[in-house]
Amino acid sequence: MPNVYPLPDLTPVSASGAATPQPATGAAPLVGAPYTPNVDPGLVAFDGNDYLHTINWRTFIVGIQYYLPPRGRIFISGNYSQGKSNNIANYYHPGARTQPWVNSMAVFQSSRYVDGNIFFDITRAIRTGLSYQRVDQNLADGTSAHNNRFELTLLHFL
Numbered sequence: 001m002p003n004v005y006p007l008p009d010l011t012p013v014s015a016s017g018a019a020t021p022q023p024a025t026g027a028a029p030l031v032g033a034p035y036t037p038n039v040d041p042g043l044v045a046f047d048g049n050d051y052l053h054t055i056n057w058r059t060f061i062v063g064i065q066y067y068l069p070p071r072g073r074i075f076i077s078g079n080y081s082q083g084k085s086n087n088i089a090n091y092y093h094p095g096a097r098t099q100p101w102v103n104s105m106a107v108f109q110s111s112r113y114v115d116g117n118i119f120f121d122i123t124r125a126i127r128t129g130l131s132y133q134r135v136d137q138n139l140a141d142g143t144s145a146h147n148n149r150f151e152l153t154l155l156h157f158l
Contacts, residue, residue: 042055042088043055045088045091045092046091047090047091053087053091055085055087055088055091056085056086056087056088057083057084057085058083058084058085058086059081059082059083059084060081060082061079061080061081061082062079062080062081063077063078063079063080064077064078064079065077073120073121074118074119074120074121075118075119076116076117076118076119077116077117077119078114078115078116078117079113079114079115080112080113080114081111081112081113081114082110082111082112082113083110083111084109084110084111085109085110088107088108088109088140089107089109089140092107092140106139107139107140108137108138108139108140108145109138109139109140110137110138111135111136111137111138112134112135112136112137113133113134113135113136114133114134115131115132115133115134116131116132117129117130117131117132118130118131119153124157125156125157125158126154126155126156126157127153127154127155127157128152128153128154128155129152129153129155130150130151130152130153131150131151131152131153132148132149132150132151133147133148133149133150133151134146134147134148134149135147
């Protein structure tokens, strides 16, 4: 799996919780002239010597969809994605000297997402579905978090 530099939009880990990079030295984030980098949050970070580094991510996503016979009015689908950074904790860990204003409990270094879905076409214009989703994350401070949820959907096509 390749490392991604920079991470493209809509990648499962594109919002890792990392803040917009700020130089480690100088004024605190809310003091003095604002620093406005031309880069999205979570793609790069400054180290303790004000050197800019990319945040390395390795990601993938896989999905499947199957329409059940005989008429295909019922279909099932599922997705799995995973992302891991081998260096984000170096810049956003609680003991890191850089980015001290970032809450390391909100920055994750790896994430897994899985969902399973079943949809039924009531008519050609109305579809309903049920979905289960789970997210597991390992945070930069060494803790982990997860979220389980169900979703009921009703769609109307014009």
